Amino acid sequence: MNIVAFANQKGGVGKTTTAVTLADGLARLGYRTLLMDLDPQGHVAFSLGLEKSPGLYRLICLEEKLEKVVIQARPNLDVVCSDKHTEKVKRQITLSDFRESIILDALQSTRYDYVLMDMAPSLDVLHINGLVASDWVIIPTRLDAMAVDGVKEILLTMGEVAQRGYSFKGYAILPTFFDRTTRETLAQFQEIIRAFGSSVWPPVPQDTRVRESSAYGKTLEEYTSNSPAMVGFQDGQRLVGGYRQAMQKLLEMTYAK
Amino acid sequence: MPNKPLERRPILDPVVADLLAGMEQKQAESQLPRRVREKKIRERQKIRARRDQRVTYDLPPFLRQRVKELAEEHSVPASQLVTLALMRFFEAYDLDQIDLRELKQPSRSPRYDWNLIFPEKYFPNDEKKKPKK
Numbered sequence: 001m002n003i004v005a006f007a008n009q010k011g012g013v014g015k016t017t018t019a020v021t022l023a024d025g026l027a028r029l030g031y032r033t034l035l036m037d038l039d040p041q042g043h044v045a046f047s048l049g050l051e052k053s054p055g056l057y058r059l060i061c062l063e064e065k066l067e068k069v070v071i072q073a074r075p076n077l078d079v080v081c082s083d084k085h086t087e088k089v090k091r092q093i094t095l096s097d098f099r100e101s102i103i104l105d106a107l108q109s110t111r112y113d114y115v116l117m118d119m120a121p122s123l124d125v126l127h128i129n130g131l132v133a134s135d136w137v138i139i140p141t142r143l144d145a146m147a148v149d150g151v152k153e154i155l156l157t158m159g160e161v162a163q164r165g166y167s168f169k170g171y172a173i174l175p176t177f178f179d180r181t182t183r184e185t186l187a188q189f190q191e192i193i194r195a196f197g198s199s200v201w202p203p204v205p206q207d208t209r210v211r212e213s214s215a216y217g218k219t220l221e222e223y224t225s226n227s228p229a230m231v232g233f234q235d236g237q238r239l240v241g242g243y244r245q246a247m248q249k250l251l252e253m254t255y256a257k
Numbered sequence: 258m259p260n261k262p263l264e265r266r267p268i269l270d271p272v273v274a275d276l277l278a279g280m281e282q283k284q285a286e287s288q289l290p291r292r293v294r295e296k297k298i299r300e301r302q303k304i305r306a307r308r309d310q311r312v313t314y315d316l317p318p319f320l321r322q323r324v325k326e327l328a329e330e331h332s333v334p335a336s337q338l339v340t341l342a343l344m345r346f347f348e349a350y351d352l353d354q355i356d357l358r359e360l361k362q363p364s365r366s367p368r369y370d371w372n373l374i375f376p377e378k379y380f381p382n383d384e385k386k387k388p389k390k
Contacts, residue, residue, distance in 0.1 A: 186280045193269060193277060202272040237308045240276055249270075251367040 002254045003107065003115045005134035009157075010150030011121035014140040014176035015039075017210055017220070018246070019118040020047045021230075022138075024219040025247040027077035031113040034070065035079045036103075038130050039120035040086035048073045049217025054085035059106055061085075061092045066110055074219075078112075086126070093125045100164070104133035114254075121150075123157060131161045136253065137171040143178065143188035143203075151192065170253060171199060174246055178203035180233070201249050202241035205233045310336075319381055 006019040016039070023035040037044035042052035055069040059080060070078040093099050107115055117130045131137065139154055141147045151173055158168060173196050179185050193200050207229035213220050220230050220243060232242030269277075286297050328335040349355050361371040 180276075180280055183284065186284055189277060189280065193273065198268050198270060200270065200273050202270060202276065235276060235279060236305070237311070240272055245272070248368060255365075255367050 001107075001110065001112055001115060002136065003117070003134045004136045004138060004250070004254075005117045005119055005130050006138050006140060007119040007127070007131065007154050008139050008141055008147065008150045009121055009123060009153045010141070010147040013121075013142050013147050013150065014174075014204065014210075015121070016043045016047055016118050017214070018138065018140045018174060018176065018204075018243070019116050020044060021220045021243045022247055022250055023077055023114075023116045024074060024221055025243065026114050026116075026250075027074055028221065030076060032111065033077050034110065034112040034115045035073070035077065036115065036117045036130075037080060037082035038086070038103075038117055038126050040082055040084055041120070042081060042083040042086070043214075044079060044118050045071075045081040045083075046217070047214045048079065048219065050079065050081065052083040053081040054083050055079070055081040057083075057085035057089050060089045060102060066106060090124055090126050093129060099125060100128055100132045100166070103129040104166075107133060123153075128157075128161065131158060132164075132166045135169045137168060138174055138250070139171060140174045140176045140204075141192070143175055143185045143192075145188065148188055148192055151196075172201050172249065172253060173199055174201045175203035177206045178233075178241065179206045202232070202245050204229055204241055204243060204246065317380075 004022075006015045008015060019035060023033050026033045035044060037056065045052045050071060050073060053071070055071065058064045058069045059066060066080070070080055073079045093102055096102060103117075115133075117134065119127055119130045137154070137158060139151050141151050155171070158171065162168060173192055175189065175192070189203075205228040207227050209224040209227045210220060210229050213223035216223055220227065224230065228242065230243050232239040232245055234240075286294055289297070324335050324338055328338050331338075346355070350357075357373065360373040360375065362374045364370060364372045366372075
């Protein structure tokens, strides 16, 4: 089982879209996939055309079994949804013993090939729980100074988590909303490549159809499978970036270890 | 004078490296005088026009060398030699004279299901003895 967290302390960088799109992609490839929403906004359910529900609350606070709280969103794709009750989960975790590893413990006996966790843009007990449970962290980021600062912050937090004995197998930085025509994009792209080198994945282009797809409750593959966000942008003869390439990178990263 | 300490360079994803190089080149060009910029644009258009004819594949070095030597011997472009070789391959393939199934071995790569394992007879003697990297 590979547990992958999608995190950036800056909001609006494409965490939920990335988590939903890659979870959908893994499920389509036949991997048994669980997508957990750790964000009280509950937008994973929204993106998949489901009603928000207190799945995470039932799992952690009511101690129901995972099989009871998951909702099958698509073939091979189960979801633990969130809603405003997730705020209560944080309070519950704060009062618990061994509070860092509650999610990790809840996932121990599951039989999924991949568990993907969409994290909230915050630094609270739930966030730490998600990082502790993860083998891999994918950090989506816009190429602006504040989002790139969020990348640094999450890496610092990961360092602290690793120091407590919960190590990671690796991480990747996924530039999102990529608009290659602006100087600021280039400056920030150079910055993250200088700092993180091979951990930077090919970017996902800015694409307004991403917003449309979530409005319809469809995944990108269902709504607009040939859009730039999925297939990348034309760079000379080839297509560069996009979620299909990110999918390949995810498989390569997790297979390699 | 003491030797400069070795610095480990980050190995970028090739797609990311190409993309960055292209963006940096475009930005550098935007600072050039108009006439130079126009020349660069014309050069780029010429390259773009040839793009449909260009492709990059990984080949064993001895094959690359063979193509180069034969092209020099006959004083013809290497691309045309490779074109001829591929035309002959597809002719043979269409006539069922080449069976790829005989060469297929399962691949562990997430991207491909199979690898083609070539018979040793295709390799020159010094290549056969090389350990697999």
